[in-house]
Amino acid sequence: xxxxxxxxxxxxxxxxxxxxxxxxxxxxxxxxxxxxxxxxxxxxxxxxxxxxxxxxxxxxxxxxxxxxxxxxxxxxxxxxxxxxxxxxxxxxxxxxxxxxxxxxxxxxxxxxxxxxxxxxxxxxxxxxxxxxxxxxxxxxxxxxxxxxxxxxxxxxxxxxxxxxxxxxxxxxxxxxxxxxxxxxxxxxxxxxxxxxxxxxxxxxxxxxxxxxxxxxxxxxxxxxxxxxxxxxxxxxxxxxxxxxxxxxxxxxxxxxxxxxxxxxxxxxxxxxxxxxxxxxxxxxxxxxxxxxxxxxxxxxxxxxxxxxxxxxxxxxxxxxxxxxxxxxxxxxxxxxxxxxxxxxxxxxxxxxxxxxxxxxxxxxxxxxxxxxxxxxxxxxxxxxxxxxxxxxxxxxxxxxxxxxxxxxxxxxxxxxxxxxxxxxxxxxxxxxxxxxxxxxxxxxxxxxxxxxxxxxxxxxxxxxxxxxxxxxxxxxxxxxxxxxxxxxxxxxxxxxxxxxxxxxxxxxxxxxxxxxxxxxxxxxxxxxxxxxxxxxxxxxxxxxxxxxxxxxxxxxxxxxxxxxxxxxxxxxxxxxxxxxxxxxxxxxxxxxxxxxxxxxxxxxxxxxxxxxxxxxxxxxxxxxxxxxxxxxxxxxxxxxxxxxxxxxxxxxxxxxxxxxxxxxxxxxxxxxxxxx
Amino acid sequence: xxxxxxxxxxxxxxxxxxxxxxxxxxxxxxxxxxxxxxxxxxxxxxxxxxxxxxxxxxxxxxxxxxxxxxxxxxxxxxxxxxxxxxxxxxxxxxxxxxxxxxxxxxxxxxxxxxxxxxxxxxxxxxxxxxxxxxxxxxxxxxxxxxxxxxxxxxxxxxxxxxxxxxxxxxxxxxxxxxxxxxxxxxxxxxxxxxxxxxxxxxxxxxxxxxxxxx
Numbered sequence: 056x057x058x059x060x061x062x063x064x065x066x067x068x069x070x071x072x073x074x075x076x077x078x079x080x081x082x083x084x085x086x087x088x089x090x091x092x093x094x095x096x097x098x099x100x101x102x103x104x105x106x107x108x109x110x111x112x113x114x115x116x117x118x119x120x121x122x123x124x125x126x127x128x129x130x131x132x133x134x135x136x137x138x139x140x141x142x143x144x145x146x147x148x149x150x151x152x153x154x155x156x157x158x159x160x161x162x163x164x165x166x167x168x169x170x171x172x173x174x175x176x177x178x179x180x181x182x183x184x185x186x187x188x189x190x191x192x193x194x195x196x197x198x199x200x201x202x203x204x205x206x207x208x209x210x211x212x213x214x215x216x217x218x219x220x221x222x223x224x225x226x227x228x229x230x231x232x233x234x235x236x237x238x239x240x241x242x243x244x245x246x247x248x249x250x251x252x253x254x255x256x257x258x259x260x261x262x263x264x265x266x267x268x269x270x271x272x273x274x275x276x277x278x279x280x281x282x283x284x285x286x287x288x289x290x291x292x293x294x295x296x297x298x299x300x301x302x303x304x305x306x307x308x309x310x311x312x313x314x315x316x317x318x319x320x321x322x323x324x325x326x327x328x329x330x331x332x333x334x335x336x337x338x339x340x341x342x343x344x345x346x347x348x349x350x351x352x353x354x355x356x357x358x359x360x361x362x363x364x365x366x367x368x369x370x371x372x373x374x375x376x377x378x379x380x381x382x383x384x385x386x387x388x389x390x391x392x393x394x395x396x397x398x399x400x401x402x403x404x405x406x407x408x409x410x411x412x413x414x415x416x417x418x419x420x421x422x423x424x425x426x427x428x429x430x431x432x433x434x435x436x437x438x439x440x441x442x443x444x445x446x447x448x449x450x451x452x453x454x455x456x457x458x459x460x461x462x463x464x465x466x467x468x469x470x471x472x473x474x475x476x477x478x479x480x481x482x483x484x485x486x487x488x489x490x491x492x493x494x495x496x497x498x499x500x501x502x503x504x505x506x507x508x509x510x511x512x513x514x515x516x517x518x519x520x521x522x523x524x525x526x527x528x529x530x531x532x533x534x535x536x537x538x539x540x541x542x543x544x545x546x547x548x549x550x551x552x553x554x555x556x557x558x559x560x561x562x563x564x565x566x567x568x569x570x571x572x573x574x575x576x577x578x579x580x581x582x583x584x585x586x587x588x589x590x591x592x593x594x595x596x597x598x599x600x601x602x603x604x605x606x607x608x609x610x611x612x613x614x615x616x617x618x619x620x621x622x623x624x625x626x627x628x629x630x631x632x633x634x635x636x637x638x639x640x641x642x643x644x645x646x647x648x649x650x651x652x653x654x655x656x657x658x659x660x661x662x663x664x665x666x667x668x669x670x671x672x673x674x675x676x677x678x679x680x681x682x683x684x685x686x687x688x689x690x691x692x693x694x695x696x697x698x699x700x701x702x703x704x705x706x707x708x709x710x711x712x713x714x715x716x717x718x719x720x721x722x723x724x725x726x727x728x729x730x731x
Numbered sequence: 732x733x734x735x736x737x738x739x740x741x742x743x744x745x746x747x748x749x750x751x752x753x754x755x756x757x758x759x760x761x762x763x764x765x766x767x768x769x770x771x772x773x774x775x776x777x778x779x780x781x782x783x784x785x786x787x788x789x790x791x792x793x794x795x796x797x798x799x800x801x802x803x804x805x806x807x808x809x810x811x812x813x814x815x816x817x818x819x820x821x822x823x824x825x826x827x828x829x830x831x832x833x834x835x836x837x838x839x840x841x842x843x844x845x846x847x848x849x850x851x852x853x854x855x856x857x858x859x860x861x862x863x864x865x866x867x868x869x870x871x872x873x874x875x876x877x878x879x880x881x882x883x884x885x886x887x888x889x890x891x892x893x894x895x896x897x898x899x900x901x902x903x904x905x906x907x908x909x910x911x912x913x914x915x916x917x918x919x920x921x922x923x924x925x926x927x928x929x930x931x932x933x934x935x936x937x938x939x940x941x942x943x944x945x
Contacts, residue, residue: 551868606841606888612906612932614841614887660917664875664884673917709918 072140073165073185075400075412076174076368077358085412085432086446087516087530087569089113089166093189096158098638098646100684100698100720102201102209102230104156104164104186105713110650110682112585112634113168113569117627118713121152127168127532128565128589128628129181133452133510135171137185138273141306142178144348144376145328149455155275155302157253159199159211160226162189169532170450170512173414173430176396180450180510181534190257190269192224193217195727197692203720207232222259228252234280235715248280265312275302281334294342296334303327319357326350345381348456349389350374364404368414371397378456382463384478390460392422394453410434418451422459422477426451426507444516454505458540458557470552476505479545479556486548495546498558502545506559510536524575533566562594563625584635591624596667607663607671621669623658629677631655644688653679659710675710679703686722694724763945765842765934766799770910773816776925785925791815791822796893796901796937810896818929819874819883819908821865824896826856831896835864837872838890842904842934845890848943854894865891873905880917881924883908893935900938902945907932 069081074088081088091107101107105122108114115125123131132149135142136156143151164186171179196214201207208231216223230251255273262268277300282293304326312318332344354372361367377391400414415429430448437443454476461475462482474482479502486492512534519527539561546554567589575581597619599605605617623630633653640646655677658668665671681703686696697720704717773792776785793802793812802812810831815822824831834854838845855864866872873889876882891903909915912932915924936945 604839604888606886608887608906612912613934614889614904616841616888660877660880662877662880662882662884662914662917664870664886665888 071165072187073137073167073183075402076140076356076370077366082442083410083434085410085434085444087168087444087514087528089168091164091166093162096161096164097696098640098648098684098686099650099682100201100696100700100722101158104153104158107158107164108153108184110634110636110652111166112571112632113587114166115629115632115654116153116713117150118711120147120150122154122713123150124153124184125627126166126181126184127534127587128567128591128625129510129534129536130627132455133178133180133450135175135179135183137175137183138304139188139190139271139306140185141304141322141324141326141352142175142350143302143304143328144326144350145300145302145330145346146348146455147330147346148457155251155277155300156186157211157228157230157251157275159228159253160188160213160224160255162187169446169514170428170430170448170510170534172426172428172450173416173448174398174400176394176416176418176428177426177451177453177507180452180508180512180536188226188255188257188271189224190222190259197724197726199722199724201720201722204718205233205235205715207718207720220261222257224255224257226253226255228254247282250278252276267310269306269308269310271304271306273304276300277302281332294334294336294340296332296342298330298332300328300330302329316360317357319355322352322354322356324350324352324354343381345379345386347379347389348376349378350376366402368398368400370399371395378460380456380460382457383460383475384462384482390456392420392456394421395419408436418453420453423454423504424506426453426509440519440521442516442518442520444514444518446512446514448512450510450512451507453507454540454557458505470548470550471555472548472552473542473555476502476557483545483554491548492554493547493549493551496544498543498556499545501558502556505540505557506538508536508538508540508559510534526571526573528569528571530569530571532568534564536561536563536565539563560595563592564594565589565591565625565628579639579641581638581640582636583638585633587632589628589630589632591628592622593625593667597622600667605665605667607665607669617665617667617669621671623668623670623672626658626661626668629654629657631677644690644694645685646687647683647685649681649683651679651681653677675707678705678707678711680705680714688724690728692726692728694722694726696722696724698722763936763938765904765936767932767934768794768799769912769932771801771816771931771933773929773931774818775929779925787818787929791817796895796903796935797897797899797939799937813893813895813901814903816931819876820863820867821873821891822857823864823893825894826864827859828857829896832894832898833864833896834894836892837865838892838902839888840890841888842890842902845892845902846945848892848900848902850943852892854892874908881921882914882917883928884914895937899941900943900945901935903933903935905931905933 070078071081071084071088072078074084074086089111096107105116108124109116113127117123117125117131124134126134136151167183169182171183175183192215199211201209210229212227214225232249234248253275257271260268279298281298282295307323309321328348330346334342352372352374356370359367374394377389379386379389396416396418398416403411412432417427419425428449428451432446435443459475459477461473462478464472514532516528516530538559540557540559541561542555543558544553545556569587571585573583600617600619600622603616606614607617609615635651638648656674658672659675660673661668662673663671680701682700684698688694700718706716774787774790776787780786790804793807793815795802795811796813812824822828823835824833834856836852836854857863869876874883874885885905885908893901893903895901908928910927910930915927938945
């Protein structure tokens, strides 16, 4: 098979595309990147994106509105999720449910830590996770079937056709689970019965040696059987029904190489996420929740090798997106936004040991203020063993549709309302005209056009590779965030029910360090792991604590001033995290591994009412979970694997609804090996 | 009914022992010391009605800070009481609530740090149902109510500065809202969260000489 020079050649697994939007060897990168390759995904028995991300250093899975990912202490809202470089949409309360993504045809996952808005625009404040599918497989067909606890069934078929000028790959996945209930005597299941179907079709056509065309379609259908109990003031309401999610992504890319110095790529991307939750309460009342997000982007990127040690990237694009939701004023009317953007990046190697990268992006928005995102990074190879990396960049997250257009009144919980900032003024004026407004606070007069949230991130890394079988990395990071969009009470109805909207008021930081290591002990046996320390804080709260205006109670129940030693920072953040993984691989295809994951306690609820998370609040306990898997891949194409997740059966139904008790699985695989 | 009488008896006995203690200290030590009142029932939940909503007797508990004792409901129209408690609502004896010289405001700070009521302080009186001297509602006065957990938590660093029915001054810190003076865990049953609430534990200092200094 002939591989074009401008297509991505996976030399080993050390080529990274996400960090610079161009193929670069991992060892030449100026920013911290984690790579998860297909072998790791297979050997850990991971099915969905959540399964593998939860084992990565610096990442924490969150629950609530689906499984989201927290990166270096920043919430799921601030990480861009890409499939082959194109963003996924369809976030609920800022969270994109990572269980949507099947891993069957994934070649590798690249995780870039640190603000990356200079290349990717909004949301890439904490970092970027790019899922890269296999677009070069030579395996004509492979099957995989898995069965596990809670009647979890997963079937995958992956087949490919190759010719001199044409490549086709089709991937199909069916996943079904009965769900589980880890709360005793509970009517509702923590994870409900779910059926998911995913297909990913990829066509590549080599028009000539310098030009190729890529067309990819991905479609996911998900059906969730809901059985929900909502308790409010001692009154519990049961309801059941289904939630249907349809998500498709269509990409068309034309790549052309003018010369060895100049190449360009045109991309058109269309995606739609559609979710409909249809519930019926046991008393007969119906509840329907709709969300439809449409996103269309066209983009050009041109790569220019100016001279041997200087390369430049220029890009520009346009986005049209719109959202319809039953939580807006009209579910028929699509709220829209247009974004035009341009970016550039320059990479300069003044001497062989040093790389400097400077880049910037400008995003012009119709619905809110525009944003400028610069970034500078550098690499210094002291010698063959030691490497230093430094990066500083600005990231942003544009206000999302919910923060602009939400128009939601919760009749079930006291009739409070939340209005998006673009709606609040008019909605409150209208209500006032009807005589329904009881009181307006100062916050109401602070309402203005929402600005993006900004972060400035600094990353330092020191990589040590004393010999080919040993790798160590020390990293330090700090992110300072301003303009955080927070829900604030504007006033109250005459009934006393509260009225909320969004204001740019918060300032926060996350800072910490990471340590990672890998060691190949023998030809078969290797060990790797990491430790992360993350410290977070709300800067305004810290000012108040230092001023002595925040209180808590002593052991006798008497009030006292809160001190900084009581303060724990942002909720849902564990200060310590660690991973330890033992791997065994034999030449005959036998493999085994055991993974230990540790997470320290995290604050979940402000129980003492002082608005600040401190030692007097309620925490989820820290825990260790242990996972193991063993399998063998035979030369004739068959493969078998068994595994056990959460071996010690750690359960915390309240704080970790996504962690079932001990589960087992067995996978059978067959692939027709290609003939050379 | 019998249990209610028992509860009342417990409170009265506790109160008497506290009074005794306070009087002794009054004569020996110059600075006033705080009196702790435990488990003062304020219209506790009696059960769940057939419609699923909790119900109670719907009666205020009247309290005299001056005497450190419960005032019978028959004296509700008198100036014998200084504060009246009804779930999270606290009345003072003036305005729409009574005929006394009462009033109050919420001071943000520590109980012990409030040694003298600032001269520019404004005492409010009850103007039901629009406003109360001690504001009523989550986050507005002395407590927060979390809808997710259905728990009431008295805010730390809040002092209720009270003008009594007779026009003297007292300061109160509400410490807990649940029976036994311990807020229930988030995971407590809904039944426990209802039956064990509306039991006030608070500490107060009453200045009998009429000055604003404690």
